[in-house]
Amino acid sequence: MSRSGEFELIRRFLAPLATAPGAGGLEDDAALLDPPGEARLVVTTDSMVEGVHFPGGGPPGLIARRLLRTNLSDLAAMAARPEGYLLNLALPERIDDPWLEGFAAGLAADQEAFGLSLFGGDTVATPGALTLTVTAFGSAAAPVRRSGARPGDRVFVTGPVGDGCFGLKAVRGELEAPRLAERYWLPTPRFGAAEGATAAADISDGLIADLGHICRASGVGAVIELEAVPLSPEVAALGTQARLEALTGGDDYELVFAARESAAIPVGRIVAGGGVTVLDAAGEPVPLARQGYAHD
Amino acid sequence: MSRSGEFELIRRFLAPLATAPGAGGLEDDAALLDPPGEARLVVTTDSMVEGVHFPGGGPPGLIARRLLRTNLSDLAAMAARPEGYLLNLALPERIDDPWLEGFAAGLAADQEAFGLSLFGGDTVATPGALTLTVTAFGSAAAPVRRSGARPGDRVFVTGPVGDGCFGLKAVRGELEAPRLAERYWLPTPRFGAAEGATAAADISDGLIADLGHICRASGVGAVIELEAVPLSPEVAALGTQARLEALTGGDDYELVFAARESAAIPVGRIVAGGGVTVLDAAGEPVPLARQGYAHD
Numbered sequence: 228m229s230r231s232g233e234f235e236l237i238r239r240f241l242a243p244l245a246t247a248p249g250a251g252g253l254e255d256d257a258a259l260l261d262p263p264g265e266a267r268l269v270v271t272t273d274s275m276v277e278g279v280h281f282p283g284g285g286p287p288g289l290i291a292r293r294l295l296r297t298n299l300s301d302l303a304a305m306a307a308r309p310e311g312y313l314l315n316l317a318l319p320e321r322i323d324d325p326w327l328e329g330f331a332a333g334l335a336a337d338q339e340a341f342g343l344s345l346f347g348g349d350t351v352a353t354p355g356a357l358t359l360t361v362t363a364f365g366s367a368a369a370p371v372r373r374s375g376a377r378p379g380d381r382v383f384v385t386g387p388v389g390d391g392c393f394g395l396k397a398v399r400g401e402l403e404a405p406r407l408a409e410r411y412w413l414p415t416p417r418f419g420a421a422e423g424a425t426a427a428a429d430i431s432d433g434l435i436a437d438l439g440h441i442c443r444a445s446g447v448g449a450v451i452e453l454e455a456v457p458l459s460p461e462v463a464a465l466g467t468q469a470r471l472e473a474l475t476g477g478d479d480y481e482l483v484f485a486a487r488e489s490a491a492i493p494v495g496r497i498v499a500g501g502g503v504t505v506l507d508a509a510g511e512p513v514p515l516a517r518q519g520y521a522h523d
Numbered sequence: 524m525s526r527s528g529e530f531e532l533i534r535r536f537l538a539p540l541a542t543a544p545g546a547g548g549l550e551d552d553a554a555l556l557d558p559p560g561e562a563r564l565v566v567t568t569d570s571m572v573e574g575v576h577f578p579g580g581g582p583p584g585l586i587a588r589r590l591l592r593t594n595l596s597d598l599a600a601m602a603a604r605p606e607g608y609l610l611n612l613a614l615p616e617r618i619d620d621p622w623l624e625g626f627a628a629g630l631a632a633d634q635e636a637f638g639l640s641l642f643g644g645d646t647v648a649t650p651g652a653l654t655l656t657v658t659a660f661g662s663a664a665a666p667v668r669r670s671g672a673r674p675g676d677r678v679f680v681t682g683p684v685g686d687g688c689f690g691l692k693a694v695r696g697e698l699e700a701p702r703l704a705e706r707y708w709l710p711t712p713r714f715g716a717a718e719g720a721t722a723a724a725d726i727s728d729g730l731i732a733d734l735g736h737i738c739r740a741s742g743v744g745a746v747i748e749l750e751a752v753p754l755s756p757e758v759a760a761l762g763t764q765a766r767l768e769a770l771t772g773g774d775d776y777e778l779v780f781a782a783r784e785s786a787a788i789p790v791g792r793i794v795a796g797g798g799v800t801v802l803d804a805a806g807e808p809v810p811l812a813r814q815g816y817a818h819d
Contacts, residue, residue: 254740255668256597256724257567257661268564270642271553272658274611276649301552315570315611315656346566353572355651360611362568362658365553372551428552444550 230323233350239324240331247311247344258313258347266308266366271301277357282398287326289412290359291333298363299341299416300429300480305372306421307365309341314348315360322357341416369422376426376445376485378499383424383491385417386481387459388434389473404461414480420491427484433475435515438483439503445485448500454508455494474505475515526619529646535620536627543607543640554609554643562604562662567597573653578694583622585708586655587629594659595637595712596725596776601668602717603661605637610644611656618653637712665718672722672741672781674795679720679787681713682777683755684730685769700757710776716787723780729771731811734779735799741781744796750804751790770801771811 231239242253249259260268275294277283299309314334338344346364394411396402421427426445428437434456438449453470462473485497505513527535538549545555556564571590573579595605610630634640642660690707692698717723722741724733730752734745749766758769781793801809 251668251670254670254736256600257565257603259663259666260564260566268556269553270556270609272609272611272643272645274613274645274647274656276613276647276651278650279648304552307553313566313568313658315568317570317572317613317654319651347568349568349570349656351570351572352575353652353654354574355572355615355654356649358613358649358651358654360570360645360656362609367555370555372547374547374550440550 230318230327236327236350240327241314241345241348244331244334244338244345245347247346250344250346253347260346260364266368267370269302269305269307269365269367269370270362271298272360272362273298273301274358274360279356287329288333288336291330292337293412293414294359294361295334295337296414296416297431297480298361300414302363302365303416303418304421304427304429304482305365305367305370306424306427307367307370308418309343310364310366311344311346312364313346313362316348316350317353317358318350319353319355319357371421371424371427371484373426373428373441373444376441376447376497378447378497380425380485380487380497381493382438382449382451382483382485382495382497383489384430384434384457384481384483384494385420385491387457387462388430388479388481389462389469389476390459391478391480392472392476393462393469395478407459407461411478416480417482420482421484424484424486424489427482430479430481430483431477433477434479434483435474435503435505441483441485442501442503448498449495449503450498451495451503451505453505453513457492471513471515526614526623532623532646536623537610537641537644540627540630540634540641541643543642546640546642549643556642556660562664563666565598565601565603565661565663565666566658567594568656568658569594569597570654570656575652583625584629584632587626588633589708589710590655590657591630591633592710592712593727593776594657596710598659598661599712599714600717600723600725600778601661601663601666602720602723603663603666604714605639606660606662607640607642608660609642609658612644612646613649613654614646615649615651615653667717667720667723667780669722669724669737669740672737672743672793674743674793676721676781676783676793677789678734678745678747678779678781678791678793679785680726680730680753680777680779680790681716681787683753683758684726684775684777685758685765685772686755687726687774687776688768688772689758689765691774703755703757707774712776713778716778717780720780720782720785723778726775726777726779727773729773730775730779731770731799731801737779737781738797738799744794745791745799746794747791747799747801749801749809753788767809767811
């Protein structure tokens with residue numbers, strides 16, 4: 228096959244990404260993690276399967292960067308700063324060296340952008356679908372969890388909601404919106420935004436669902452003002468139904484969080500009780516067909 | 524389908540395994556890792572694909588324990604003690620709740636045996652093969668790497684070599700050896716054995732190949748006395764060819780290490796130069812068909 232063997236693949240494509248001393252040039256059975264000083268060490272992991280979590284045949288550099296950024300977004304939700312990551316690749320036979328070169332170039336670009344090192348990983352062959360796992364490490368002086376929201380907090384988001392699901396339509400050619408396609412492939416982890424929040428999550432399952440996770444973990448409810456939710460112009464132009472879809476579409480990787488105050492965009496408030504209620508401009512509850520993307 | 528959705532699956536099968544406070548009951552986007560005091564934090568990760576790294580249709584509890592133990596073996600090779608792990612599951616549709624129940628029971632048994640907590644993970648659907656990733660964390664007061672072997676060190680192994688490859692034959696029904704089949708499914712991580720070693724690795728690619736990794740990383744060579752290499756009686760009974768196969772078969776998960784002294788089994792010595800030479804009882808070099816299992 229036109230792919231380097233495991234050792235050659237590591238030497239050529241992955242070892243150059245392992246810049247941290249603790250990675251030992253990927254020569255060891257395990258990596259050493261440097262302690263983050265006074266901060267807590269935070270770890271998160273996400274797996275992606277081609278054809279399930281991203282469209283088949285996508286550009287390898289963008290697949291790499293999206294994989295990395297969706298994990299970094301989880302660190303940002305914990306109010307952590309990024310340190311490095313492990314990479315597990317299960318590669319079908321069709322993955323060749325040019326693909327791996329593009330994939331590694333994407334990782335290198337985002338390592339540079341976010342100040343990361345590869346720490347280690349594992350590369351295996353699979354008869355099935357391309358399966359990618361990143362485990363990302365960060366440090367947090369004051370980690371934010373999902374369980375600290377209290378009635379009286381306001382609810383904030385860090386950017387437009389719905390770019391993930393409408394971006395996917397753009398990637399699939401179902402919508403003419405090149406900027407949203409780019410937003411799908413290259414979400415921006417919102418480092419710093421959740422600092423000082425009482426509870427935070429990244430929007431991967433949809434605003435309503437992820438805010439629902441915060442509510443359940445915190446034992447509170449939330450009210451969202453539909454008109455306050457920021458939308459990209461391309462999404463706003465699609466009308467009322469799209470506005471509702473944006474609330475329950477996933478893959479935005481903006482943050483939703485509860486806080487007393489923030490420079491981010493206020494969209495609602497935390498209340499006693501449970502669940503998430505969306506109110507229209509007249510203050511009437513909006514019926515939602517579903518709470519979010521119940522992926523598995 | 525007869526499988527719980529992602530959230531229900533986490534609640535039912537995985538959350539009970541997340542006993543560490545930092546895991547936050549798997550409610551958060553990320554886990555907090557408790558610092559190991561004066562020790563260094565060590566991390567390792569391995570992926571396994573059904574049909575590639577273990578036989579299809581195997582018992583879920585044994586698959587779980589082997590997955591965990593092969594990772595723990597990497598920690599043992601670094602002279603680390605186990606702390607906990609992340610679990611990434613890519614599940615084909617046929618994986619149902621009884622399978623998951625057996626899998627979780629296997630994890631619970633080995634968490635108890637080795638003093639571990641689940642820290643977090645990710646569960647996704649795949650149209651392809653069952654793909655399992657464990658990322659294991661340990662603490663090491665004096666981590667042992669592959670690069671410290673020096674001429675004059677002796678080479679040790681922690682147990683019989685070849686049980687992995689002949690155990691796989693037993694699992695496949697090609698060899699009548701139930702004890703080896705059990706050794707295949709349940710390798711024993713050799714915690715403590717590598718403490719004080721100058722260099723160590725676990726035998727996953729085969730004794731010769733893994734000792735070769737140590738030699739390359741250390742800039743030395745090694746000589747192995749064929750007659751000194753311990754074999755299980757079932758393997759020894761298969762004759763000379765099997766003895767050579769045992770040296771290059773993988774999946775043993777015993778440790779091979781270089782040290783001045785050890786209570787483990789001496790099998791050779793570190794020398795100047797490079798590469799691994801095997802000597803027979805007459806002191807003549809034994810030609811090896813291959814160095815080890817060049818997996819990918």
